[in-house]
Amino acid sequence: MPFTNFIQEIVIKNLTDLYSQQFSEKDFQINETKPEFEGDYTVVLFALVKTLKKSPEILGNELGTHLLKSYPDFFFGYNVIKGFLNLEITENQLTLFLQKNYNKDSFGKKPSNHKKVMVEYSSPNTNKPLHLGHLRNNFLGWSIAEILKANGYDVIKTSIVNDRGIHICKSMIAWQMFAEGATPELTHEKGDHLVGDYYVKFNDEYKKEVGQLIQAGKPKEEAEKEAPIMKKTQQMLLGWEQGNPEVRALWEKMNSWVYKGFDETYKRIGSDFDHTFYESNTYLLGKDFVQEGLQKNILFKKEDGSVWVDLSDKGLDEKLVLRGDGTSVYITQDIGLAKQKFNEYNLDKSIYVIGDEQLYHMKVLKEICRKLGMPFADDIFHLSYGMVELTTGKMKSREGTVVDADDLVDEMIATAEKHTEELGKVKDFTQEELKDLYDTLGLGAMKFYLLRVDPKKRMIFNPEESIDFHGFTGPFVQYTYARIQSILKKVESEHLAIDHIQLTRNTLLPLERQLIILLEKYVNAVADAATEMNPSIIANYVFNLAKLFNSFYAEHSVANAENDQKKELRVTLSVMTATVIKNGLQLLGIKVPDRM
RNA sequence: GGCCCCGUAGCUCAGUGGAUAGAGCAACAGCCUUCUAAGCUGUGGGUCACACGUUCGAAUCGUGUCGGGGUCACCA
Numbered sequence: 001m002p003f004t005n006f007i008q009e010i011v012i013k014n015l016t017d018l019y020s021q022q023f024s025e026k027d028f029q030i031n032e033t034k035p036e037f038e039g040d041y042t043v044v045l046f047a048l049v050k051t052l053k054k055s056p057e058i059l060g061n062e063l064g065t066h067l068l069k070s071y072p073d074f075f076f077g078y079n080v081i082k083g084f085l086n087l088e089i090t091e092n093q094l095t096l097f098l099q100k101n102y103n104k105d106s107f108g109k110k111p112s113n114h115k116k117v118m119v120e121y122s123s124p125n126t127n128k129p130l131h132l133g134h135l136r137n138n139f140l141g142w143s144i145a146e147i148l149k150a151n152g153y154d155v156i157k158t159s160i161v162n163d164r165g166i167h168i169c170k171s172m173i174a175w176q177m178f179a180e181g182a183t184p185e186l187t188h189e190k191g192d193h194l195v196g197d198y199y200v201k202f203n204d205e206y207k208k209e210v211g212q213l214i215q216a217g218k219p220k221e222e223a224e225k226e227a228p229i230m231k232k233t234q235q236m237l238l239g240w241e242q243g244n245p246e247v248r249a250l251w252e253k254m255n256s257w258v259y260k261g262f263d264e265t266y267k268r269i270g271s272d273f274d275h276t277f278y279e280s281n282t283y284l285l286g287k288d289f290v291q292e293g294l295q296k297n298i299l300f301k302k303e304d305g306s307v308w309v310d311l312s313d314k315g316l317d318e319k320l321v322l323r324g325d326g327t328s329v330y331i332t333q334d335i336g337l338a339k340q341k342f343n344e345y346n347l348d349k350s351i352y353v354i355g356d357e358q359l360y361h362m363k364v365l366k367e368i369c370r371k372l373g374m375p376f377a378d379d380i381f382h383l384s385y386g387m388v389e390l391t392t393g394k395m396k397s398r399e400g401t402v403v404d405a406d407d408l409v410d411e412m413i414a415t416a417e418k419h420t421e422e423l424g425k426v427k428d429f430t431q432e433e434l435k436d437l438y439d440t441l442g443l444g445a446m447k448f449y450l451l452r453v454d455p456k457k458r459m460i461f462n463p464e465e466s467i468d469f470h471g472f473t474g475p476f477v478q479y480t481y482a483r484i485q486s487i488l489k490k491v492e493s494e495h496l497a498i499d500h501i502q503l504t505r506n507t508l509l510p511l512e513r514q515l516i517i518l519l520e521k522y523v524n525a526v527a528d529a530a531t532e533m534n535p536s537i538i539a540n541y542v543f544n545l546a547k548l549f550n551s552f553y554a555e556h557s558v559a560n561a562e563n564d565q566k567k568e569l570r571v572t573l574s575v576m577t578a579t580v581i582k583n584g585l586q587l588l589g590i591k592v593p594d595r596m
Numbered sequence: 597g598g599c600c601c602c603g604u605a606g607c608u609c610a611g612u613g614g615a616u617a618g619a620g621c622a623a624c625a626g627c628c629u630u631c632u633a634a635g636c637u638g639u640g641g642g643u644c645a646c647a648c649g650u651u652c653g654a655a656u657c658g659u660g661u662c663g664g665g666g667u668c669a670c671c672a
Binding site: 037042044046049166304391441458459465475490551555574 | 598600601607609610614620621630631634637652653668671
């Protein structure tokens with residue numbers, strides 16, 4: 001059990017012993033002691049003062065004395081300053097913790113809790129390549145999946161590919177009109193980029209046609225409706241829905257190009273899925289619930305035959321769930337798919353990693369499911385994340401201000417190569433090893449950069465900052481890991497049996513003590529990251545750990561420690577720091593290099 | 597306009613009821629014959645948007661104001 005939780009528990013017990021009153025963990029706080037005070041953990045007494053009618057000083061001293069007496073192995077000393085009871089943990093306890101866990105790969109991982117959760121993320125459209133926003137989504141989804149796994153969940157990663165609709169038809173029409181048979185094989189362009197090019201081409205042509213119509217005297221609205229290319233596209237969508245073989249063949253061909261491109265990108269960035277849903281298979285789902293809802297009077301029909309749900313009692317509006325012509329809208333399919341997910345996979349929780357512009361939509365989905373009496377309604381969780389903006393403003397695909405995912409990955413890896421070459425530390429690496437290293441560092445930098453901020457908040461992507469490999473960055477943490485490997489290599493070559501370290505009593509130096517206490521907090525960081533659905537907690541933790549280790553490293557030598565006991569202690573400390581960095585970064589999808 | 601989110605150092609962000617508000621970047625000053633300087637140490641830099649309230653205690657909770665963003669489609 002983590003120290004904080006343990007202290008919480010025994011303080012409750014001690015308070016009952018002393019004052020015959022029951023307290024819960026909400027009645028007081030256990031904090032880390034601020035560095036300017038003596039101690040490791042602090043019990044904040046103010047909240048207890050009132051109920052116990054004792055002064056903070058008396059309460060602190062009574063509690064402190066009692067804690068010390070009942071747990072002499074755990075507490076070494078205490079002091080009371082104002083309303084704060086600062087507790088010092090025994091060196092024995094700290095070294096015991098280190099000894100038990102330093103070599104445990106499973107440190108921070110919980111056993112199965114037999115709960116199943118689905119994480120849906122990435123979910124691209126097939127009319128254009130992935131961009132920076134998708135990267136934040138992918139890294140977030142993948143990381144949350146890993147974090148949940150570490151907390152004992154059985155996780156299924158899914159993606160729903162939006163492979164049908166008017167936007168795909170736009171690319172298809174433009175390709176027919178302008179491509180002259182161009183394929184990824186002929187042009188040597190990645191399939192998703194090729195299809196994306198024709199999506200852009202469509203918009204150019206559309207704008208041109210609308211402009212001409214306006215010039216010919218048509219009102220803007222009419223011109224937008226009547227542009228020939230738009231009409232053709234709508235015709236094509238109709239053809240697709242009716243199953244026109246030519247349209248379907250072209251659709252399948254162009255989508256297959258896109259999938260090949262996506263797969264390449266996913267492979268590079270390390271995204272993967274246990275199952276992929278395609279909207280072309282799911283877009284008809286949900287209609288049966290409309291009938292059911294009508295019978296139960298939860299939904300109502302308007303004169304034109306369209307079906308609606310009234311959510312005004314929940315502060316939301318009326319929402320259409322079925323068009324007058326009987327075709328479904330997006331929310332219809334979402335209801336159907338939500339149910340299918342729970343039924344097919346027997347889920348305890350279903351997480352959707354979707355941008356915060358869809359907060360309203362997801363709220364509506366949940367509310368409709370609730371109204372329809374679906375038992376899983378409350379287990380739908382929208383992990384919403386903020387938009388990625390550029391220093392120059394928002395990304396807009398139509399204005400060509402998007403940062404393409406493939407380009408960005410290339411740039412990050414190239415930056416890793418540049419920095420590595422400048423430093424010249426790995427001249428003996430093979431070509432293969434170098435490539436691996438650049439990938440590890442480039443992707444590490446990018447993932448860390450996008451995951452280090454709270455997902456809920458929108459963030460600004462600063463290109464200069466993103467390629468910085470110093471400070472609060474992935475490579476900084478990776479560097480710390482590599483440094484430790486270097487120490488261990490040296491120590492190993494001295495034939496020290498690091499697998500059989502016997503820690504004996506040492507006098508812990510401040511940095512050694514701080515490191516152990518920080519390492520001990522990893523378990524709580526992993527748990528917090530899961531409850532908050534927030535990988536940035538891990539990123540911050542792992543950075544602080546690396547920073548602290550680097551201070552320790554600069555101050556004290558491991559290989560040339562003052563004596564053998566110190567050496568053993570520090571080797572153990574180094575091994576454990578490396579393990580925690582490795583495990584923590586793994587939760588972010590970031591690899592560690594042995595050398596860099 | 598209704599609803600939702602955000603406002604902390606020059607910039608990017610931590611900190612959601614506790615002690616004198618912290619990092620990174622940028623700026624400046626130091627540290628490599630000793631385990632990797634992608635590092636370490638130090639200096640300067642804050643009216644936590646503003647006001648009122650709740651509390652022993654507020655960046656954190658409540659109300660209001662100002663500023664920024666999102667959303668309110670028979671689009672996805």
